[in-house]
Amino acid sequence: MYKIKEKKFLAEKTYLIKLFAPDIAKKAKPGNFVMLRIDEKGERIPLTIADHDFETITIIFLVVGKTTEDLSKLNKGDNLLDVVGPLGNPIKIKNYGKVVFVAGGLGIAAIYPQLKALKRENRIISIIGARKKELLFLLDEIKQFSDKLIVCTDDGSYGKKGFVTDALKEIVDKEKIDMVITIGPPVMMMAVSELTRGKVKTIASINSIMVDGIGMCGSCRVRVNNKIKFACVDGPEFDAHEVDWDELLKRNSKYKEEECKCLK
Ligand SMILES: Cc1cc2nc3c(=O)[nH]c(=O)nc-3n(C[C@H](O)[C@H](O)[C@H](O)COP(=O)(O)OP(=O)(O)OC[C@H]3O[C@@H](n4cnc5c(N)ncnc54)[C@H](O)[C@@H]3O)c2cc1C
Ligand code: FES
Structure with missing residues (x-):
């Protein structure tokens, strides 16, 4: 279970959620994403790790359909069933100009x-x-x-x-x-x-x-x-x-x- 530590309304249909996920937070790099599932009946959706500290990851999402709408209804203290990550390749950090x-x-x-x-x-x-x-x-x-x-x-x-x-x-x-x-x-x-x-x-x-x-x-x-x-x-x-x-x-x-x- 992954507990919601913070939830914020950012803009029309756009929300920020900070999740307690220390194992993911420790390894997260820019460009990584997570796959999450709200409950046992839910579908798995990918969301970018927008930010992280030592024990939380931040996801920011736009409500476009069923799962993102269900996610937008959750509040601080609620739990997500699964969060898998960090996934995907991080970006290469170097001097491009x-x-x-x-x-x-x-x-x-x-x-x-x-x-x-x-x-x-x-x-x-x-x-x-x-x-x-x-x-x-x-x-x-x-x-x-x-x-x-x-x-x-x-x-x-x-x-x-x-x-x-x-x-x-x-x-x-x-x-x-x-x-x-x-x-x-x-x-x-x-x-x-x-x-x-x-x-x-x-x-x-x-x-x-x-x-x-x-x-x-x-x-x-x-x-x-x-x-x-x-x-x-x-x-x-x-x-x-x-x-x-x-x-x-x-x-x-x-x-x-x-x-x-x-x-x-
Ligand atoms: C690597 C990656 C990172 C992403 N990061 C973000 C993010 O940080 N914030 C954010 O708001 N959205 C992000 N998305 C898109 C997000 O996954 C979809 O908006 C979400 O899955 C929609 O699910 P839904 O049930 O609410 O909508 P649905 O009604 O199921 O779908 C609406 C639209 O969302 C897309 N979508 C649906 N299911 C999936 C899925 N399983 N995988 C990918 N796209 C899907 C399709 O284009 C679809 O037409 C990311 C997608 C990918 C692949
Ligand atoms: S999501 Fe299944 S192969 Fe990429």
Whole structure:
């Protein structure tokens, strides 16, 4: 059992939960995720370890369906049945030079541990996007570890009006960038990848559907450089220019009907 030590509402449909999980916390590195199950009837879902200390891990999630909705109803003192981790490969922390992080939606939480780790040796530009102001969160935390922060909203209710790719294009056209790291909805990452193709090395965190998270079930299969990879054990980060995005988008929407039924 994993006890909830803290729960916070961060933004519309977005919650932070701090879990008592000392064994996972001791080994967690930026880029790792956990697979969790609320109770014996629940499905297992992957969530990024957004932060950790010696005995707790922090997860930040967007309510998109049945399990994330059930998770959002839990409170301090409640328990989760299983939490497995840390899973996935951590990011390589080294001097890349000038790194641009591009994040949207749930990706905002996932970039936080990475930019915090890379800040020590790199110049960081963060581009954060959301549909509207009410969906933004962690801005102060991200600002603290960025040399420059650009916030974009589709409706212009906060920061620049437009998509993260508009802001990224302006930067890529003007300055020499050494690496782009993008985390968020696959359509956004695909657009980032098209924009930087042939110009800047780009890493994307692949959020394919995961069931076991340990390379056994094959559900997180993704085609990278024409080879089959499993996002949970070979990733979740891959060279964005080598990912077969069309196939990923199709696979991610495979269970739409069942997901809608479940939520109802
Ligand atoms: C490595 C990784 C890290 C992630 N980190 C975060 C995070 O930090 N915060 C966050 O909010 N979300 C994160 N996600 C996405 C999160 O796992 C899904 O939003 C969640 O599983 C949705 O479950 P649901 O029952 O609420 O929604 P459902 O109605 O079941 O599904 C809604 C959508 O979520 C995705 N999804 C559903 N089940 C899974 C699954 N088992 N594995 C992966 N995606 C699924 C699909 O795109 C689906 O269309 C991450 C995904 C991956 C692969
Ligand atoms: S989630 Fe089963 S192989 Fe990756």
